[in-house]
Amino acid sequence: MPASALHQVALKTIPDLGLEVAIDLGPQWFARWREEDPDLEFAAARITGTVRLEKHALDILVRGNLAGRLDLACSRCLAAFAAPVEVAFDLLLVPGPAAAGPQDEELTPPDLDLDYYTGDVVDLESILREQILLLVPLKPLCAESCRGLCPQCGADLNHETCTCRTPTANSPFADLAKVKI
Numbered sequence: 001m002p003a004s005a006l007h008q009v010a011l012k013t014i015p016d017l018g019l020e021v022a023i024d025l026g027p028q029w030f031a032r033w034r035e036e037d038p039d040l041e042f043a044a045a046r047i048t049g050t051v052r053l054e055k056h057a058l059d060i061l062v063r064g065n066l067a068g069r070l071d072l073a074c075s076r077c078l079a080a081f082a083a084p085v086e087v088a089f090d091l092l093l094v095p096g097p098a099a100a101g102p103q104d105e106e107l108t109p110p111d112l113d114l115d116y117y118t119g120d121v122v123d124l125e126s127i128l129r130e131q132i133l134l135l136v137p138l139k140p141l142c143a144e145s146c147r148g149l150c151p152q153c154g155a156d157l158n159h160e161t162c163t164c165r166t167p168t169a170n171s172p173f174a175d176l177a178k179v180k181i
Contacts, residue, residue, distance in 0.1 A: 007124035009053060011060070018054040023047070023066065023128065033129065041136055043071040043080065051124060060093040060122055066131060072140040076148030077156050085135040091127060093117045 013019065025047040034040050047068035054061045067086040074081060096118040117123075147157035152164035 007128060009122045009124060011055070011120050011122065014053050014055050014060070016055070018052055021051045021053070021124065023049045023051055023064070023124075025068075025128065025132075041072065041140075043073070045070045045132070047085070047128075047132060051127075053122060058095050060117065062089075062091040062093060062122070062124075062127060064089050064091075064127075064131065066128075066135075070132075070136065072136070074142035074146055075139040076141060076146045077158055078149065079142050079156070079158075081140075081142040083137070083140060087131055087135055089131055091115055093122060 009019065009021065025045070027044055027046070030042075030045050045068060047066050049064060049066035049068075051062060051064040054063075065086075065088045067084075069082045069084055071080060072083050073079070090113055092114050094114065094116055096116050115127075149155065150157055150162040150164055153162050155162040155164075
């Protein structure tokens, strides 16, 4: 059975009372994802949780809870750190989309919790990847107080002080700092 088939759920296997799937995403799962997408913003991770699937006529309600850690690089000092993450999500899967035209369509808040499935299988792999990507902060910080790197010499200002001079501003707007209002 291929690794990606582990997170495929056949619709006929979801009982009337729902199906709960244990999730344990370790280094091998993330290594495979990294091979497929080398631009991932995290080095490694460990995520566990549960996903519950419930049938409501032709719609499938997917409810999940994921928690763990992502190994990220600080956007200020570039130090590696483990960021704790946790998310609860609800997603309604409806049968395949109607043919969409080229026009733009504005999404409403309820549309953001809606997705489509086709065929007789629900692909949890893509849902899990989407939820994990949503966990990654736009600017990961090892600490709110991170001072970053010196732009001149590259010293980590969290661990050492540098002797670089602050460059004088050559901006045409520098004179505006002298204006007193």
